[in-house]
Amino acid sequence: MQRNGELNKVKNQLTGEYGTVPEVARYYKSKGIRWVAVGEENYGEGSSREHAALEPRHLGGRAIINQVFARIHETNLKKQGLLPLTFANPADYDKIQPTDKISLKNLKSLAPWQTCRVRDQTR
Numbered sequence: 001m002q003r004n005g006e007l008n009k010v011k012n013q014l015t016g017e018y019g020t021v022p023e024v025a026r027y028y029k030s031k032g033i034r035w036v037a038v039g040e041e042n043y044g045e046g047s048s049r050e051h052a053a054l055e056p057r058h059l060g061g062r063a064i065i066n067q068v069f070a071r072i073h074e075t076n077l078k079k080q081g082l083l084p085l086t087f088a089n090p091a092d093y094d095k096i097q098p099t100d101k102i103s104l105k106n107l108k109s110l111a112p113w114q115t116c117r118v119r120d121q122t123r
Contacts, residue, residue, distance in 0.1 A: 006018075008020050008021055010024050010037075010098070011024075011098040011099065012024045012027060012028075013099075013101055014027070014028075014031065014033075015027070021037070022055070022059065025056065025059035025060060025061065026059060028059070028060055029059050029060040032060075033060065034060050034061070034062045035060055035061055035062065036061070036062060036063045036064070036065060036102045036104065037056065037061060037063075037064050037065070038064075038065045038066070038093070038096050038102070039064065039065070039066040039067070040066065040067060040093070041066075041067055041068055042066075042068045042069070042070055043064055043066040043068070043069050043070065043073065043074075043084075044069055044070035044072075044073025044074065044076075044077070045070045045073075046070070049076075050076050050079065050080070052073060052076065053073060053076035053077045053079065053080040053082060054080050056077075056080075056082060057080040057081055057082050061082055062082065062083065062104070063082060063083035063084075063085050063104055064077060064082060064083070064084055064085065065085045065086065065087065065102075065118070066084070066085075066086065067086060067087075067090065067093060068086075069084050069086075083104075083107075083110075083116070085104075085116060085118075087118075088115065096120075100120045101120065102118055102119070102120060103118070103119045103120075104116055104117070104118060104119075105117035105118070105119055
């Protein structure tokens, strides 16, 4: 996966600038844009408080795609209405680039243990 080499820095798809995750999420929220975050390892580690899952939802987040979720945090994401998703093929994480725009498909019919299609709108 192409990385920017910094923690808590993501590319704002509208401005092209990098900012912290909360800054970019607030910008997207102000524009009415829902967003998906893609992480790497153990999302939510050390953060079992519900607030850590509430903030992304409040800021317009809809799903977190990650290789591994901290158990309690994954439960809290679900309680807040955020989808904790993983790729069926771990090699797919390496395909995600900072410039990608992701859409989640077939969410209306999504049920436990079924797959959700992820589409990159930039390719």
